[in-house]
Ligand SMILES: C[C@@H](N)C(=O)N[C@H](C)C(=O)O
């Protein structure tokens with residue numbers, strides 16, 4: 014397969030918004046722009062994060078609620094070009110494919126409607142410890158994993174509560190960090206690089 018799957022029905026116009034421009038207190042740790050990821054080398058030329066506007070606004074709402082609890086959102090990934098989903102799929106062994114999306118269908122990341130996140134402590138700015146590492150392909154990533162420390166599980170569950178409390182996002186059960194936006198099916202799978210995103214719609218409508 015050479016390119017993304019074509020939409021089967023009507024789709025909404027893409028309006029990708031850069032998250033740090035909405036609120037600079039949303040922190041970034043874009044591992045795919047570094048060698049510290051499961052590919053072992055950078056697959057993004059820039060450490061940037063975009064979501065479709067309604068998803069970005071919902072993420073901001075979760076971030077603001079988390080701040081009342083002493084935490085902020087740390088973003089590992091958001092919109093992801095389809096070609097990178099294909100790279101992930103091709104290098105992942107068959108028994109680990111639940112941790113990556115099939116490029117024949119496309120990932121919700123490719124639609125600008127999924128986000129990989131963790132938490133940072135407002136008091137120190139440091140990333141928290143979760144029951145497993147980001148992109149760890151083991152049962153420690155499952156949202157039902159009962160191992161790790163009580164504090165790690167509490168933070169994983171706090172993140173999930175923040176993201177699901179308004180019904181806008183829902184967790185991917187195999188990955189504590191991955192959240193899908195409820196309206197993802199309305200957006201097309203895209204393969205444009207970050208540099209081609211206009212950002213014209215970056216300003217948040219009040
Ligand atoms: C690769 C991982 N971070 C991820 O996002 N997995 C889901 C299943 C996806 O690729 O959509």
Ligand SMILES: [Zn+2]
Pocket residue numbers: 090122127128129190191192
């Ligand atoms: Zn993800």
